[in-house]
Every structure is written in structure tokens, then in C-alpha cells.
Amino acid sequence: MSGGVMGGLIPQPVLLGFGVLMILTGVAGLRSCVLRERLLARLERLRAGTAPSAAPETERRSLLSRIGAALARTPLVGSADRERMRKSLIAAGYNQPGHLYSLLGIKLLCIGAGMALVPAAAGDLLPSLIGAPGAAAQVVAGALLGWRLPDLALGRMRDRRLEEVRNGLPDALDLLVICGEAGLGLEAAVDRVAREVATAYPALSAELSATAAEMRVLSDRGGALNNLAARLDMEGVRGMATTLIQAMRYGTPLAQALRVLAGEMRAQRLARFEEKAARLPVLLTLPMVVFILPCVFIVVGGPAMLDVSRSFDSAGTSQQAHSSQTHSNPPHSQTKGGQP
Secondary structure, three states: OOOOHHHHHOOHHHHHHHHHHHHHHHHHHHHHHHHHHHHHHHHHHHHOOOOOOOOOHHHHOOHHHHHHHHHHOOOOOOHHHHHHHHHHHHHOOOOOHHHHHHHHHHHHHHHHHHHHHHHHHHOOOOHHHHOHHHHHHHHHHHHHHHHHHHHHHHHHHHHHHHHHHHHHHHHHHHHHHHHHHOOOOHHHHHHHHHHHOOOOOHHHHHHHHHHHHHHHHOOOHHHHHHHHHHHHOOHHHHHHHHHHHHHHHHOOOHHHHHHHHHHHHHHHHHHHHHHHHHHHHHHHHHHHHHHHHHHHHHHHHHHHHHHHHHHHHHHHHHHHHHHHHHHHOOOOOOOOOOOO
């Protein structure tokens, strides 16, 4: 980047090294957070209901979380942005308070990586066209890309988890109906269903286990169901929570209401599958046009084009031979009396 502002101050290998270092630091910080949460969850399962020894929050925070906490106190991150990121993290399965700070720390590291890697990858493309504003535009573009990239990854993880919960909810409701008809209470039924669906739908199992724990702690079981609907923010979960709350409030048969709701959700799941199947012809049109039709045209029209090309070549060759023969044997001119 000899023509840019960043290239004039910092060499390109240094920029590349700095960007790679930022990415590796973010990955290592995220991996440490995930490993810590897994270890804490395993310790809680081993303690079998005993309260785990809670360490101070400042001691358990990693370097990435402390960087994110410092960023959260600045005006760069407003309260609306923090609430939006918190909801996305909860929907993606990261419900600890420190996860928000870890996300902010990752976003800050991605900003540094983007500011280093995008100008290094673009080179002198914009500076050669518009000068110093082009180099500044590259740096700003890298910063914006680094800021938005963790949000895109988090949204992908959230959508995948919600899709898993949406697909497993009808089966969970059927199991709830069976547990209700067997005489189990709502708390015991939810806990039992959470254990049964843990293998097939781990995300749904985690949410139902948290709901069962809240039902045992809270005085109002409807509050635990409302918290489940707020965490997932899905139409099916909201319908299930509303149905269970109304059944508990008005004394309606719980099994019958859940059976009707499970049938509706199963019909919705089948409609989603049919919608995806109906989109396949449209999605296959572009690959067919790009990759299949040219091959068909070559196979079908190739021989005909070769024959036409040979016919044109033979016609041109015969015409050239006739023209050369005409020029080599000119007609003899004769005089008026027939004598040369």
C-alpha cells in the first residue's frame, strides 16, 4: 500500500500480522468462554442440586469480557443495542450476563482485524483512484465489516437454534400430553419431557429444563412460561405458553388443549417443509441455466455447427482454387482477322 495513508505509515506485512493476531485473539477468547460455561454446567450436574460455589464476577471474567465491559460503558453502544444483542444471545443459547461483554469484546477485535485486513487486501485500489479519501474509505469499510460480522454470525446461530426448537416442539407437546394423561403434574411433565428430548433436540431440552427449574422456584408458574416465550420469541412457543396458562387459570383439560396445539404445530411444520420443497425448482433454475443447458447445447448443436463449419470451409477452398486457376490461364486475345 505505497499509495495509501495506512501503507505509508505501516508496512503491509505488519497490517496482515495485526489482523491475523486480532482474529486469533477473538477465537481464543470465545473458545475460553465456551469451555468455561461447559465446565460450570458439568459441575452443576455433578453436584446434583447443591448450590455451586459462586466466584466473584470480576474474577471469572476473561480478558475479552473485561474489554467488552469497558466498551459497554462508552457511548458507542447504546441501551437499545445492548438489549437487542442480549435478546439475540439468549435466543442463541448464551444466557449468562458475561456473554454480552464477550460479544462486545469480539466486535472490538473484529474492528481492529477489519481495519488491518481490508486495506491490506484492497491494496492501492481506491487510493490510486481518489487519493487519500480512498485509503480512509478502506479503513472505514474494514471497521464497519468487523463491527457487523459478529452480529451476522450470532444471527446465524440464533436462527439455527430456533429452527431446532421449532421442529422439536410438536414432539415435545405430544410427550406432554402423554405425561398429563399419565397423571403427572405440569412441573414434573415438563422436566420429564426435557430429559426425553435431550438427545434429539438439545436446545429444546435446555429451554424446557430452565422452565421446569423456574416453575419450582417462582410462586407463579405462568411467569416461568412467559419467560420461556420471551427467551425464544416464537409463535409456537407463545401459543404453548398461552394455552398452558389459560388451562391452569380456568381449569380446562390440559391434555386436550395440548393435543390440539400439537396438531396445529405439526401442520405448520408440514407446511414449512412443503414450502421448502416448492422453492426447489426456482433454486435449481440458475444452476441448470449455468451448468446444464450449455452442455446440452454443445451436445445437441455441436455436430451441426461442425458440419456447417466444414461446408463453409470446403466452399471457400473450392472458390479459392477456381480463382487461382482462372488467374493462371488467362484467355488469349485475337485480332480482327483472326490472326495474332
